[in-house]
Amino acid sequence: MDCRQERSSSQSRDRVEVTVPAAALVVRHARCPNGCLLMASEVTIGGHPSIHVRARQGGCDGDVFLDPAYGSYNHRSAMEIAEGSVVTIACPHCGVTLEEAGRFCSSCSAPLFAMQLPRGGRVEGCTRKGCFSHRLEVIDLGAQLLRLYDAGQMDAHL
Numbered sequence: 001m002d003c004r005q006e007r008s009s010s011q012s013r014d015r016v017e018v019t020v021p022a023a024a025l026v027v028r029h030a031r032c033p034n035g036c037l038l039m040a041s042e043v044t045i046g047g048h049p050s051i052h053v054r055a056r057q058g059g060c061d062g063d064v065f066l067d068p069a070y071g072s073y074n075h076r077s078a079m080e081i082a083e084g085s086v087v088t089i090a091c092p093h094c095g096v097t098l099e100e101a102g103r104f105c106s107s108c109s110a111p112l113f114a115m116q117l118p119r120g121g122r123v124e125g126c127t128r129k130g131c132f133s134h135r136l137e138v139i140d141l142g143a144q145l146l147r148l149y150d151a152g153q154m155d156a157h158l
């Protein structure tokens with residue numbers, strides 16, 4: 001398995017960034033910052049419940065269903081979003097923004113949005129359509145870091 005991991009300490013928590021083969025990990029429990037579950041079991045992508053967010057652009061907004069397989073990009077959108085344009089991303093349930101103040105894509109410098117995972121992990125994505133910058137950060141893995149390559153161990157964090 002071609003995996004790479006970097007870790008650095010910040011305060012008392014361990015932060016681990018994971019680079020994994022496309023579609024090897026599937027996000028199952030993404031939430032907004034207010035705790036709404038974003039998983040849409042009625043819209044599956046690749047056989048898995050998708051991640052439902054609300055995108056807004058130029059006064060229009062629409063539902064977007066993100067591919068839950070990390071590194072896979074078969075997203076579905078109910079609205080027309082031009083390739084290369086930037087949208088704002090919010091929770092479809094409570095309306096809170098998923099964008100993170102002061103965080104920008106390292107590839108294209110558009111704002112990043114993030115979804116919260118169980119046990120303190122996060123998935124970040126770029127708000128620019130067609131930019132495939134994507135990052136998974138798992139916090140507080142502790143001793144389980146050693147078993148990172150075992151997908152069974154990762155599942156609890158996704």
Ligand SMILES: [Zn+2]
Pocket residue numbers: 032033034035036091092093094095096
């Ligand atoms: Zn919410």
Ligand SMILES: [Zn+2]
Pocket residue numbers: 105106107108109110126127128131132133
């Ligand atoms: Zn980007």
